[in-house]
Amino acid sequence: MDLLAKELVYQPGSEFHLDSMSFGMKKGEIYTLLGRTLSGKTTLLKTIAGLIQPDSGRVLFEGKDLNSIPVWKRNIAMVYQQFINYPHLNVYDNVAFPLRQRAISDNELRLRVSDAIERVGLKDFESRRIQELSGGQQQRVALARSLAKQAEILLLDEPLVNLDYKLREQLREEFSKIFTSEYSSDSILIYSSTDPMEAMQLGGETIVLDEGRILQQGPASEIFENPATTRVAEITNDPAMNLLSGEIAGSKVIINSKMSFDIPIHFRNLASGQYTFGIRASDIALDKKGYPFNVELAEISGSETFLHAKNENVSLVGQLDLVKNFNVGEKVNLHLDSQKLYAFGLDKNLASSPFKELARG
Amino acid sequence: MNFKHKYLFLLPGLLVLIGILIFPVGFTVRLSMSSWDSFFPGLDYVGLENYFRIFQEDSRFWEAFGRLSFLSVTTVTLQYVLGFALALMVWKDIAFKRFFRVLFLIPMMTTPVIMTVIWKTFFHESLGPVNDFLNIFGWNPLWLSSEILSKITVIIVEVWQWTPFMFLLLLAGLLSLPKEPYLAASIDGAGPYRTFIYVTFPLMAPISIGAIIIRLIEASKIMDTVYVLTSGGPGTATETSSFYIFIKGLREFQFGYSAALSFTYLIIMIISLTIIAKVLVRLMIRDN
Numbered sequence: 001m002d003l004l005a006k007e008l009v010y011q012p013g014s015e016f017h018l019d020s021m022s023f024g025m026k027k028g029e030i031y032t033l034l035g036r037t038l039s040g041k042t043t044l045l046k047t048i049a050g051l052i053q054p055d056s057g058r059v060l061f062e063g064k065d066l067n068s069i070p071v072w073k074r075n076i077a078m079v080y081q082q083f084i085n086y087p088h089l090n091v092y093d094n095v096a097f098p099l100r101q102r103a104i105s106d107n108e109l110r111l112r113v114s115d116a117i118e119r120v121g122l123k124d125f126e127s128r129r130i131q132e133l134s135g136g137q138q139q140r141v142a143l144a145r146s147l148a149k150q151a152e153i154l155l156l157d158e159p160l161v162n163l164d165y166k167l168r169e170q171l172r173e174e175f176s177k178i179f180t181s182e183y184s185s186d187s188i189l190i191y192s193s194t195d196p197m198e199a200m201q202l203g204g205e206t207i208v209l210d211e212g213r214i215l216q217q218g219p220a221s222e223i224f225e226n227p228a229t230t231r232v233a234e235i236t237n238d239p240a241m242n243l244l245s246g247e248i249a250g251s252k253v254i255i256n257s258k259m260s261f262d263i264p265i266h267f268r269n270l271a272s273g274q275y276t277f278g279i280r281a282s283d284i285a286l287d288k289k290g291y292p293f294n295v296e297l298a299e300i301s302g303s304e305t306f307l308h309a310k311n312e313n314v315s316l317v318g319q320l321d322l323v324k325n326f327n328v329g330e331k332v333n334l335h336l337d338s339q340k341l342y343a344f345g346l347d348k349n350l351a352s353s354p355f356k357e358l359a360r361g
Numbered sequence: 362m363n364f365k366h367k368y369l370f371l372l373p374g375l376l377v378l379i380g381i382l383i384f385p386v387g388f389t390v391r392l393s394m395s396s397w398d399s400f401f402p403g404l405d406y407v408g409l410e411n412y413f414r415i416f417q418e419d420s421r422f423w424e425a426f427g428r429l430s431f432l433s434v435t436t437v438t439l440q441y442v443l444g445f446a447l448a449l450m451v452w453k454d455i456a457f458k459r460f461f462r463v464l465f466l467i468p469m470m471t472t473p474v475i476m477t478v479i480w481k482t483f484f485h486e487s488l489g490p491v492n493d494f495l496n497i498f499g500w501n502p503l504w505l506s507s508e509i510l511s512k513i514t515v516i517i518v519e520v521w522q523w524t525p526f527m528f529l530l531l532l533a534g535l536l537s538l539p540k541e542p543y544l545a546a547s548i549d550g551a552g553p554y555r556t557f558i559y560v561t562f563p564l565m566a567p568i569s570i571g572a573i574i575i576r577l578i579e580a581s582k583i584m585d586t587v588y589v590l591t592s593g594g595p596g597t598a599t600e601t602s603s604f605y606i607f608i609k610g611l612r613e614f615q616f617g618y619s620a621a622l623s624f625t626y627l628i629i630m631i632i633s634l635t636i637i638a639k640v641l642v643r644l645m646i647r648d649n
Contacts, residue, residue: 049548071547072556078548084541088563088646097559098549142545149549 002027003048003153003188008057010043010212017043018054019212027152028185030204032220033192035235040212041192042081045155048190049076061153072101077146078155081162083138085130085145091117092126094141098149116148119178136167147178156191160198176201196236200224208232225355230348233278239306241278241342242316248272253338256314259291261338266354270343275351278342281306284318287335298326309334393621399614411621421597422605422622426629429601432512433580436519441573443520444527445565449557452535462532469525477589480518481505508598511591515599518586523579527572534568535561566645574638581630602626 001024010018017040025031033041046052048059050071059066066074077098085094096113104112117123120140130138139159146154159175160168179189179202191202199206199220206220208227215235216228227233227241234240246255249272253261284307293309293316300306300323307318309332318334326332343351396407415422451461468476483489484504492501504514542564546556562569584603587593593600593608600608606626610619 051544051547070552072550072552076548080541080544082541084545086542086545086560087539088566097546097551100559101550101555145545145549 001025002062004058004060005044005048006058006060008044008047008054008059010047010052010054016040016212018047018057021057021212021214023207023214023217025188025190025205027188030179030189030191030202032199032202032204032206033190033209034194034196034199034206034223035192035209036194038211039209039235041209042157043212044209045078045157045190045192048153049078049155050074074153075149075151076153076155077149077151078157079139079142079146079159081158083135083142083162085138085141087130089130090126091122091128091130091133091141091144094130095144095148098145112148112150113144116144119147120144121174136163136171139163139171143175143178150187152187154187154189156189158192158194161194172198172201176203196224196238199236206236208235210235226350226353227278227342228350230276230278230344233342233344233350237280239281239317239319241280242284243344244277244279244314244316245274246277247274248343253277253341255336256312258311258314259336261336261341264338264341264354266339266352266356267341267343270352274346276344276346276348278344279316279336279340281317281319283337283340284316284320285335285337286318286320286332288333290333290335293332293334295326295328295330295332297328298324300325307332307334389620389624392617393624395617395620397617407617411618412625414618415621415625419622421600422602424597425600425602425605426626428512428597428599429581429583429603432515432519432583432599432601433577436516436523436583437573437576437580439516439520440524440527440576441531441569443524444531444572445569447524447528448532448535449561452532465528466525468522469529471522473522474585474589476522477518477586480514480521481590484514505591506595508595511595511599515583515586515590518590519580519583522586523576526579527576530568530572530575531565534565534572538564563646570638570641570645573641574634577634577637578630581634 003025005021005023008018008021009016019040021040021044033044035041043052047054048066050066050069053067061074086097089097092113095116096109099109099112114123117126120143122137122140122144125133125137130141133141139162143156143159146156156175160171163171179191189204191198193199203220205218206223207217208215208223210231216223216232223232224236227236230241230243233243244255246253246259248254248263248267248270251263253263253267255261255277291311293311293314295307296310296315297308298305299308303321303323305320305322305324305326307320307326309316309318316334340354342353345351391404393411394406394408395404396410397403397405447465451458451465455461484491486492486501486503486505489504491504495502502510504510538561542560543556546560551559582603583601584607587599587601587604588607591599593604602622603626606619606622609615609622
């Protein structure tokens with residue numbers, strides 16, 4: 001492992017921002033820190049960058065203890081949520097700034113700056129001042145600056161979060177292209193996000209954070225398919241995975257004593273008893289033969305409708321592939337695809353997932 | 362309501378403007394074309410005679426102007442450097458920050474003339490505590506009666522008195538700077554020194570230019586310090602333009618001639634400060 005964090009603790013107040021966090025990262029890999037707000041993503045990135053000194057624990061890079069190295073001497077680049085640039089400099093000088101702090105020949109500087117500017121699609125904007133650019137362009141400048149530096153560790157702290165929806169979609173695609181195909185294999189790229197889609201799109205390894213702790217680490221698809229706990233299942237799905245308490249009784253899955261399903265094949269090895277069942281919003285559909293629910297809220301987003309529905313004490317969110325206006329209180333029948341059910345034990349750990357069992361089967 | 366009434370509302374402001382600015386300037390111009398003095402009072406007309414006298418005969422005025430330029434530029438430069446250093450010091454998180462902020466402002470809160478009297482006592486060549494101390498090492502510098510040292514004394518007093526003003530303006534500027542570029546600079550590999558050169562200094566350029574110009578305008582009127590400290594002496598070693606105009610107008614009562622001196626001085630100051638401002642903008646704001 002090239003970057004090692006050992007037992008990092010940072011507790012500025014009563015709450016832990018980093019709670020005994022340990023992990024290892026390798027050069028040439030992309031890591032996504034996935035977690036809700038206040039999960040410790042930014043604190044961890046700032047600790048790696050040197051902007052925060054942990055209360056205890058160490059960060060080692062290639063065997064060297066980074067804690068004793070001041071921030072400006074670490075070979076690290078960072079892009080922030082806010083569009084952070086130098087307002088008194090134009091685009092070219094902004095991108096050249098980190099290179100001018102090093103002994104680099106003018107020729108190499110020009111090449112690297114022009115290359116970085118071209119990669120983020122701002123070739124014709126070199127002499128523009130920062131204030132003359134849109135938010136998306138300003139963030140591209142920040143990205144170009146971090147790319148030009150060719151740092152050994154590149155940190156991206158929710159770089160798309162402050163952009164509007166369309167631009168976010170567009171830049172998300174561009175970013176993943178830049179990082180997956182062009183970024184140096186000599187670097188570690190750490191990208192933090194609250195959006196599971198971004199983690200999936202970037203690929204690489206995902207680290208799920210919550211309240212300053214690592215809940216799960218592994219390939220993005222593996223975490224998405226097999227979330228280790230109910231909390232991971234909530235964090236890695238947007239909308240969060242529906243969690244419903246119920247039981248397995250013989251050959252039946254019974255949810256809240258209201259809904260009953262034939263036991264799906266991937267639950268066959270589970271003992272009878274109490275479980276928390278999880279189902280993704282996308283695995284719920286309108287079906288006349290389904291269970292009756294009352295509509296509490298319907299949100300139309302693009303070509304989808306997020307339907308919040310309730311049946312006595314069972315509340316869930318369904319992601320329907322249609323655009324339809326539902327009235328509050330309207331009765332709908334919803335089908336829960338039992339083949340897509342997850343089962344979590346009373347300790348909230350994953351007991352069975354459709355992907356694991358399907359793979360076995 | 363009749364729209365013409367708007368002029369009625371403008372009238373008080375206009376009257377004040379005419380009373381305190383336009384009339385005095387107009388009258389000075391007219392006065393400068395007269396030979397009004399204590400022997401022949403009256404607003405006669407001599408054309409540009411007084412101006413020819415300034416440019417052809419009065420080398421003392423130009424020497425005073427040269428001295429003024431030297432004193433202004435030196436004092437303002439020192440005030441800027443010291444004011445910036447002090448502002449940077451209390452801008453950072455240091456112990457007793459609030460105490461130091463107030464402490465550095467004290468000289469500005471004192472009455473300049475009284476403080477100059479105290480400084481004069483301080484630098485008194487036979488009775489002052491400065492020479493009392495230096496006598497221990499066998500030195501007895503002539504702070505007020507040496508041609509070179511008297512200028513340095515004026516500079517010391519001016520810098521002491523007005524550095525707090527520069528400090529205040531620059532500290533306000535520093536406190537209003539955005540935090541983000543500093544975050545970026547530290548990550549981008551700029552240490553404290555480079556961060557100052559490449560981030561703080563350029564970001565502070567507009568405020569610095571404003572502060573320097575304000576102080577240059579103030580410093581170019583230097584009068585009370587010279588009047589109390591050295592009375593322009595020894596000889597004319599510390600005589601500045603405004604002090605010279607004061608001598609011509611209010612000691613020798615050559616009103617017509619001193620009006621011509623004043624008007625010439627005003628025009629020169631407007632032109633030179635405009636040029637200085639443009640040069641500063643070009644030097645300090647690179648991208649422009």
